Amino acid sequence: MSRSRSASRATVFSFLAPALLILAAVLLYPGLSVLWLSLHRRLLIFDISRFVGLDNFAFLIQDSRFWNAFGNTLYFTAVSVAAELLLGLGVAVLLHRAFRGKGLMRTVLLIPWAIPTVVSAKMWEWLYNPDFGLLNYLLGLRINWLGSPALALHAAIFMDVWKTTPFVALLLMAGLQTIPPELYQAARIDGATGWMAFRAITLPLLKPVVLVVLIFRTLDAFRVFDAVYVLTGGGPANTTETLSIYAYKVLFQTLQFGYGSAIAVTVFFFVGVITLLYVRQLRGVAV
Numbered sequence: 001m002s003r004s005r006s007a008s009r010a011t012v013f014s015f016l017a018p019a020l021l022i023l024a025a026v027l028l029y030p031g032l033s034v035l036w037l038s039l040h041r042r043l044l045i046f047d048i049s050r051f052v053g054l055d056n057f058a059f060l061i062q063d064s065r066f067w068n069a070f071g072n073t074l075y076f077t078a079v080s081v082a083a084e085l086l087l088g089l090g091v092a093v094l095l096h097r098a099f100r101g102k103g104l105m106r107t108v109l110l111i112p113w114a115i116p117t118v119v120s121a122k123m124w125e126w127l128y129n130p131d132f133g134l135l136n137y138l139l140g141l142r143i144n145w146l147g148s149p150a151l152a153l154h155a156a157i158f159m160d161v162w163k164t165t166p167f168v169a170l171l172l173m174a175g176l177q178t179i180p181p182e183l184y185q186a187a188r189i190d191g192a193t194g195w196m197a198f199r200a201i202t203l204p205l206l207k208p209v210v211l212v213v214l215i216f217r218t219l220d221a222f223r224v225f226d227a228v229y230v231l232t233g234g235g236p237a238n239t240t241e242t243l244s245i246y247a248y249k250v251l252f253q254t255l256q257f258g259y260g261s262a263i264a265v266t267v268f269f270f271v272g273v274i275t276l277l278y279v280r281q282l283r284g285v286a287v
Contacts, residue, residue: 031268034261034264034265035261035265037257037258037261038056038057038258038261038262038264038265039051039052039053039054039056039258040052040056040257040258041055041056041258041259042256042257042258043255043256043257043258044255044257045255052258056258056259056261056262057262057266059259060259060262060263060266065238065241065246066243066246066263068238068241069238069241069242069243069245069246070243072153072239072240072241072242073222073224073242073243073244075153076153076156076157076160076221076224076228076242077218077221077222077224079154079157080157080160080161080164080217080221081214081217081218081221083157083161083165084160084161084164084165084168084217085168085210085213085214085217087161087165087168087169088165088166088167088168088169088171088172088213089168089169089172089210091109091165091166091169092168092169092170092172092173092175092176093176093198093202095109095169095173096173096176096177106173109166109169109170110166110170111166112162112163112165112166113163113164113166113167113170115163117163117226117227117230118226118230120159120162120163120227121159121226121227121228121230121231122230124155124159124162124231125146125230125231128145128146128155128231130142130143130144130145130147133145146231146232146236147236148236149236149237149239152232152235152236152239152240153239153240155231155232156227156228156231156232156240159227159231160221160224160227163227164217164220167216167217168213168217171209171212171213171216172206172209172210172213174209175205175206175208175209175210176202176206178205179201179202179205179206183201183205184197184201187200187201208282211278211281211282212282214278215275215278215279215282218274218278219271219274219275222243222267222270222271222274223243223244223267223271224242224244225242225244225245225248228240228242228245229245229248233245234246234249243263243266243267243270244267246263247260247263247264247267248260250263251264
């Protein structure tokens with residue numbers, strides 16, 4: 001019996017080995033390389049490369065620009081994910097009901113999500129244009145949406161919410177379809193209103209899907225780069241500079257590979273902590 005189990009495990013491992021080797025080559029080796037590079041001071045333009053240990057991380061703690069980017073990232077993540085979850089839940093509940101043209105509405109809903117992020121950011125850059133943008137034309141105003149420190153980050157959040165809410169709604173609609181309709185019928189027989197059924201049935205049974213949505217969207221929003229970079233480039237005055245944008249500028253504009261790698265490792269650490277917290281919550285729900 002034990003021999004057969006050992007043989008089956010060896011067979012499974014032999015099938016998994018090629019994929020594991022590819023993952024190690026694609027993920028593990030670059031990750032360890034970045035971690036090792038973060039322990040060095042490497043400036044190619046001055047031909048400097050020496051081991052400095054944790055000095056890059058010590059400097060990072062005192063770097064006000066890093067903490068500014070960290071604050072921007074947290075604010076962007078919290079506001080955009082919360083708005084997408086609320087709007088996506090509302091859209092999912094509406095489209096879950098039976099009505100004429102339901103299939104067409106679902107197809108139209110996915111258009112913003114299907115558009116590439118760079119294309120969406122460029123389109124919204126034109127919409128936000130203070131002189132010729134459609135938004136100012138419709139509002140009858142002349143606001144520099146992307147040039148104002150108070151508005152630029154909110155403009156980027158609005159664009160992200162517009163693009164990603166359909167993805168959230170799609171996942172939540174899939175979750176709604178797993179809830180047995182008999183539960184709602186029993187609730188109506190007991191005299192429950194629509195809101196009471198939503199609180200007592202929909203939300204509790206939808207919680208695992210909500211947590212999965214939060215995992216996907218929080219990690220994606222925390223690592224946001226292309227949407228904000230194309231829209232604002234991190235300006236004005238670094239008010240929309242996220243951690244990923246800051247790491248990119250340090251790595252590829254100032255060519256500080258050691259310090260830029262330290263920022264990237266820190267972002268990876270935060271992403272890992274967020275993932276662990278969500279996974280623990282998800283396991284608790286599953287149990």
